Amino acid sequence: MKPVPDLPVTLRVGGRLSDITRQPLPPYAPEATAFLAALSKQLLALPEARQFPDIAAFAYWCRPASLARLQREFGAAHARLGRGLALHIAPANVPVNFAFSFAFGVLAGNANIVRIPDAGHPQVDVICDRIAALFDDPAHRRIAAMNRLIRYPRSDSITATLSQLCQARLIWGGDETVSRLRALPVHPRCVDIAFADRYSFCVLDSQAVLGASDTVLAALVKGFYDDVFLLDQNACSSPHLVLWHGTGQAEAAQGRFWSAMTDYLEKNYDLAPVHAVDKFVHLCATAIALPQARATRRHDNFVYRVRLDSLPADIERHRGRNGFFYEHAVDDLSCLGEIVEERYQTLTTFGIDRATLVQSIIAQGLSGIDRVVPVGKALDIGVIWDGYDLIGELSRIVHTA
């Protein structure tokens, strides 16, 4: 095996790159689950876990009971081992995403070099400090030897050097990053897990929204808020289009939902003035550029809605930010076949039978939609993500006949 050189990077957590241990572990090895469980416990004990819901979500995800369930679901149909060294290029603007990417690599049994975002987000350092503390504990010696969290400015030469040494790359950050990294020469056995730009949307059942108790409606509103506003509607899995299932009651349901949504936002969302301007610019630009727009409605500057009188085939190209939605009412969800293409990732639903919807996606052979989850779960990243079984992809099968 070619040695890993020491490169001009900032070593945030872990020892020198040249000292990294690349001998893999099997998926869900006791060393890996014990380490993540300890990390979960440490993070949950921090006051920052209450301050940053994303830290709490990560810590909750890697608690022992959750890992045990994931391990059961992963199964043991084949003997498996980590692929070797995994390189992670984490996104700059989703603070805890690097931690999930790292954890996937650890659970799959790999050694990992994770390029983490710069110091702009306090969550990054909170998590890194805890990982570093655990690495100092002899109980986690093996995981410490296998993992490095590093920072470096955009540098194709560093990324290229690492790409030729690793057996897997997790490339977050959209089309531009993916194509840039794909252009670099890689190890012949390297598997790329590329997270391209995606598009997500939501289906709400009109009757279910109208019939919901106040408590259920409040939970729906909170869930929708989490899906959209925690990352300013910029996440791949945040919805841009809201389809109302049931035309007859759509208008009444919209009235109930959006007024509750606006009330919630007024109390909970810190709307940056520049985002109000951005939305208004986008509203005017949409009026000019989207002939299917029939009407618009502003709920102050919290929610902007564009009502479509038909669904353009390229609706995916029209996206909102910071609370800007395209809306259309339908009676038959088979219309999905007319718009869905490979960019479609997450479909969040309320009042819709998801199993039936998934069957219909399969039966129609749609080229997109990787996730159908309840409203509120759009950002819940996990080992199945973007259509990939990440632990499966990041490990290799040792087959016997």
Place this chain on the structure above:
Amino acid sequence: MASAAFDIAPWLDVDPYGMAAAEKDAALTAVMRALTEHHRALSSEYGRILELTADENAPFETLADVPFLPVRLFKMFDLLSVPRDQIFKTMTSSGTSGQAVSRIYLDRETAALQGKVLARLMSHLLGPKRVPMLVIDSPSVLRDRNAFSARGAGILGFSLFGKDVTYALDEDMQLNLPAIEAFLERHAGQPIFLFGFTFMIWSHFYRALEAAGRSLPIDKGILLHGGGWKKLQDEAVDNDAFRAAMKRCAGISRVVNYYGMVEQTGSIFLECEEGHLHASVHADVLIRDPRTFRCMEIGETGLIEVLSLLPRSYPGHALLTEDVGRIEGVDTCPCGRLGTYFSVAGRVAKAEVRGCSDTYEARS
């Protein structure tokens, strides 16, 4: 365009700061209503925006009711209310490289109206006669076609109100002391009109004089400056410090800031002796709450909307800017000018970008 509401003459005959707000609001609203219908009929983009965003049953009784466009839209779309073959001049905003620039299309009529209103405001400031003019900039700004933009256009536009127009900086943006001294000798004892951009004046005039240990005798100078405070805010220089520096380095006691933008050339907002920006009868200012876009009260800080009765060839009569400021008062400025007076706090703050894209970024 036969409507009586479009006749500019009555607006040129009156004292530009002589109309109390209540009277002005009613008169200006009537023009705004006519302009809104004019642009709705002639700009398909503007008409489409109103169709989708404006409630046609909403009242249209005050300036606050005038539908407004975000000024950034002029960077994204060509917005015209005249056929293209009637375009006489295209104005662009001064963007740094890589930034989109506004494109403002002027026909002869709108260009002429801009000139007339600017002349009216300048005669209020300088008197009816042309005044010897010192431009605090380099003549190369006008020659370099790449740099020629709002800066060059501003110099050319204001030069119409000066005579013996002389540049205080040489080709390399260095202080041209011999030229300045000869100019001051030619016009000893006379009022002098000085014009420049706020940051240029600070860094290439004030700083250069300070470094040379020199001061100039321009006690009768009237210094008009604009272009924004962003770079000076970074150096913690505010309006008071700027005024004091001008007094110190050149004896200038009449320093007049202006607020204006290429999207509403002509009807600019001039600073009075009290340090307040004033709306003339040809224009007005509203402050909108970023959370709701409702108009805010005197003293509350929000997004600045500017209204002007000049834009005819493009739908720019009511524009929401990306500046924040507040109305300081209405009709009550101790300087005696009537109407709205206000202050500008700067650009609206940028926000952190969150989301999945933009990973392999250069910063870090």
